[in-house]
Amino acid sequence: MPSVEQGPSTWPACAEWAESRLLVIGGGAVAEAMHLPAVLAVLGTEKVRLAEPDEPRRRTLQEKFGVPAAAADFRDLLADSDAALVLTPPHLHESVTVDCLRAGLHVLCEKPLANTASAGRRMIEEAVRAGKLLASGHNYRFFPNRSWVRDRIKDGEFGPDVFVEITEGSPADWPALTGYMFRKELVPGGVMLNNGVHSLDFLLWCLGDSVEEEYRDDSIGGLESNAVLELRFAEGATARLRISRTRNLANQIRVVGDGQSVTLPAGHMNQVIHADGSIEIKSAVQSRQVNDWPSLGRAQIVDFLAAAATATPPRADGQAGLKVVELIERCYLQKTSRQRLPKAPVPGWMW
Ligand SMILES: NC(=O)c1ccc[n+]([C@@H]2O[C@H](COP(=O)([O-])OP(=O)(O)OC[C@H]3O[C@@H](n4cnc5c(N)ncnc54)[C@H](O)[C@@H]3O)[C@@H](O)[C@H]2O)c1
Numbered sequence: 001m002p003s004v005e006q007g008p009s010t011w012p013a014c015a016e017w018a019e020s021r022l023l024v025i026g027g028g029a030v031a032e033a034m035h036l037p038a039v040l041a042v043l044g045t046e047k048v049r050l051a052e053p054d055e056p057r058r059r060t061l062q063e064k065f066g067v068p069a070a071a072a073d074f075r076d077l078l079a080d081s082d083a084a085l086v087l088t089p090p091h092l093h094e095s096v097t098v099d100c101l102r103a104g105l106h107v108l109c110e111k112p113l114a115n116t117a118s119a120g121r122r123m124i125e126e127a128v129r130a131g132k133l134l135a136s137g138h139n140y141r142f143f144p145n146r147s148w149v150r151d152r153i154k155d156g157e158f159g160p161d162v163f164v165e166i167t168e169g170s171p172a173d174w175p176a177l178t179g180y181m182f183r184k185e186l187v188p189g190g191v192m193l194n195n196g197v198h199s200l201d202f203l204l205w206c207l208g209d210s211v212e213e214e215y216r217d218d219s220i221g222g223l224e225s226n227a228v229l230e231l232r233f234a235e236g237a238t239a240r241l242r243i244s245r246t247r248n249l250a251n252q253i254r255v256v257g258d259g260q261s262v263t264l265p266a267g268h269m270n271q272v273i274h275a276d277g278s279i280e281i282k283s284a285v286q287s288r289q290v291n292d293w294p295s296l297g298r299a300q301i302v303d304f305l306a307a308a309a310t311a312t313p314p315r316a317d318g319q320a321g322l323k324v325v326e327l328i329e330r331c332y333l334q335k336t337s338r339q340r341l342p343k344a345p346v347p348g349w350m351w
Helices: 029-043 055-065 074-080 090-102 117-130 144-154 191-207 293-310 318-336
Strands: 022-025 048-051 069-071 083-086 106-110 134-137 163-169 210-217 226-233 238-244 252-257 260-265 271-274 279-281
Touching (some): 022 074, 029 293, 055 069, 069 074, 090 117, 106 293, 134 293, 144 271
Parallel strands (some): 048 069, 083 106
Antiparallel strands (some): 210 226, 226 238
16 A cells, blocks of 8 residues: 555635636636636636637536636736636737736746747746736646655755656647647647646756757657657756657656665656655645645645735746746757658657
């Protein structure tokens, strides 16, 4: 039997953020699966507004979640809101976020922060100008097992030469309504930009900025579906990411160093597998239970609203989102400076 670490699961009754009015922009797959249930549980229906241009979709969500205030155009709801969750496809993150900041709202923007680093920088500049919070939707930072292992890396328990190896892959099946992940006119990248952001953010969060990268992927002009990235960090740490959206891979994070090793199942929030094979369950982040997507969504929204209300840093700020997009851009630059393969490799062949 795995050992279980218990933590409190209650929400603060009288917090600074409790009266915040929150505008959810984009009623797609992630809004339905995670954000709407989370924000409604935390704030209640009267403080939540929904902007979704597709009318049948908007009505479906209104009925399912009982949200009274909704509109096709998010700009019609800005005056009645204190903060926004930007859940549109990535190509709209910049324009929507900037409009919200200019209207005086704090913003939590889903990942990737933006399609390009220059767009991400403009978003951060706008937040500074407006004096509002811009947070990034790097929600895997709320996985209790990742949070625990990150603390151990930061405490030096794996030594300065720690090596982190992430292997993640499965055939893409996320039910996005707009299909942005595969539409080259909407996104500049494939598996790295859509899925890789979570692992890349984890590496930068644990190890700091990388100083050297070696990257390759299988695209010959389209969006990559398989990629390998080797990274070196200033203090001597190294990392490797192998990622696929066409193949099942091991789906694990392995942390090795100073004679120790530990493994996290990549898609699991709580499990830690020790070198002797024993399994431990980590269940709390910031003193709150996180063990499924709704509880993770609640932890993220409370962190964001509390940071906005108290002018303290959120768990992942705009800079964190920008660093990941900058890293991905450096990877894509390496790719374009190499000669292209003459034809598409059979998935998996290049590895
Ligand atoms: N953090 C995570 O774990 C996670 C998981 C999935 C998706 N995401 C991110 O969340 C975002 C949304 O992803 P999704 O899969 O829900 O997309 P989706 O295609 O399912 O939904 C996007 C929604 O935005 C709506 N929309 C388009 N333009 C709009 C506008 N101007 N105003 C308001 N709404 C508008 C669309 O009509 C659609 O309903 C993406 O950035 C994605 O990368 C994050």
